Amino acid sequence: MSAALLIDILLWGSVVGVGLIAFRRGPTVFKASLREGAMDFINIVPRIALGVIGSGYIAAIIPQEVITGWLGPDSGWLGVASAVVAGAATPGGPVIGFSIGTVALKSGGGVPQVVAYVVAWALFAFQRVILWEIPFMPARFVWFRCAVSVPFPFLAAAIAMVIGKP
Amino acid sequence: MSEPSPNHPAPAEDAESEPRPGRARKPIGWSTIIIAVLVAVSAALVWRRDGTAGVLDILTHDLSLFSGILPRVLAGCLLGALISEILPHEKVSRSLGPKSGLMGLLIGTAFGAILPGGPFTAYPVASALLAVGADFGATIAMVVSWTLIGYGRAVAWEIPIMGTDFTLWRILISLPLPVLAGALGRFVYIRIYPKPSAKDDET
Numbered sequence: 001m002s003a004a005l006l007i008d009i010l011l012w013g014s015v016v017g018v019g020l021i022a023f024r025r026g027p028t029v030f031k032a033s034l035r036e037g038a039m040d041f042i043n044i045v046p047r048i049a050l051g052v053i054g055s056g057y058i059a060a061i062i063p064q065e066v067i068t069g070w071l072g073p074d075s076g077w078l079g080v081a082s083a084v085v086a087g088a089a090t091p092g093g094p095v096i097g098f099s100i101g102t103v104a105l106k107s108g109g110g111v112p113q114v115v116a117y118v119v120a121w122a123l124f125a126f127q128r129v130i131l132w133e134i135p136f137m138p139a140r141f142v143w144f145r146c147a148v149s150v151p152f153p154f155l156a157a158a159i160a161m162v163i164g165k166p
Numbered sequence: 167m168s169e170p171s172p173n174h175p176a177p178a179e180d181a182e183s184e185p186r187p188g189r190a191r192k193p194i195g196w197s198t199i200i201i202a203v204l205v206a207v208s209a210a211l212v213w214r215r216d217g218t219a220g221v222l223d224i225l226t227h228d229l230s231l232f233s234g235i236l237p238r239v240l241a242g243c244l245l246g247a248l249i250s251e252i253l254p255h256e257k258v259s260r261s262l263g264p265k266s267g268l269m270g271l272l273i274g275t276a277f278g279a280i281l282p283g284g285p286f287t288a289y290p291v292a293s294a295l296l297a298v299g300a301d302f303g304a305t306i307a308m309v310v311s312w313t314l315i316g317y318g319r320a321v322a323w324e325i326p327i328m329g330t331d332f333t334l335w336r337i338l339i340s341l342p343l344p345v346l347a348g349a350l351g352r353f354v355y356i357r358i359y360p361k362p363s364a365k366d367d368e369t
Binding site: 010057 | 197198212221228229237238243245246251252282289292293313321323328347
């Protein structure tokens with residue numbers, strides 16, 4: 001997949017770029033931050049391993065049909081609310097999330113509801129929060145950010161209702 | 167709960183000699199335990215439904231996924247560490263701190279939008295920003311911007327699966343959200359934590 005390759009190039013390019021800046025500040029700074037980054041990596045790997053290797057099982061017991069059901073024909077704000085819940089509850093990675101959104105669009109789901117679903121999934125899908133965000137960031141920040149994010153899928157749906165379809 | 171640092175007023179422009187404030191690094195937290203239990207229960211249910219073969223199928227698939235992700239996690243960790251080392255703390259807390267105003271939220275949003283990579287980059291970098299003096303509001307704007315208007319996931323996943331029209335339109339709708347989320351975050355933060363650890367008095 002070439003997009004993945006592009007992202008890898010950008011990612012490692014940024015590491016090298018920032019690394020050069022750090023190196024010009026002096027080898028001590030550079031070495032210290034490399035050590036720091038490596039330690040972060042070692043500390044985080046077990047948790048990432050647990051999450052990534054375990055996520056397949058979680059996805060397997062919450063089948064997509066359950067989520068798609070919540071994104072059903074229910075239109076209006078009730079539909080938006082259940083789309084938000086569905087977004088938060090969707091397990092697995094981006095393929096699952098976006099595929100469910102596409103299925104919902106094709107099977108007659110309303111556009112504002114699908115927007116609410118995709119935005120809610122992006123903001124606080126439980127699995128990404130637990131698997132990625134909590135290991136890297138202070139837990140207090142993560143819960144605060146999630147709580148503050150709750151209104152925004154609704155706002156996105158409202159904007160979608162006002163400006164209409166793509 | 168590593169509150170960034172007891173901020174000794176940094177000797178101007180001399181950020182590099184300062185030791186980097188430690189980041190939150192809890193060994194095995196309750197969130198790890200929750201996900202471990204969740205995984206164990208799910209694996210047991212899969213085993214009861216599909217037998218050992220089903221369990222092994224998922225395991226091999228996820229192991230290959232994991233080995234693909236690993237180098238990127240390393241890149242993200244290095245990026246986070248290097249960024250927090252080279253960013254001058256004083257400047258960060260001025261332009262992304264509690265008093266940075268709308269500008270801080272806009273900078274956080276722009277930063278999140280251009281940040282390359284996935285969650286393995288965004289969260290280490292956000293955590294680094296938090297450690298060198300960004301406030302919750304600007305960091306929220308950055309994380310929300312990365313997740314909603316960042317190009318990484320859109321290019322790799324959303325456009326191929328949901329189509330270009332929907333994706334661009336969805337991003338357009340999302341444009342105001344990071345700044346609003348950051349503003350709401352700040353608004354709520356100063357009400358929940360009225361005296362943010364007594365370190366809010368730098369001007």
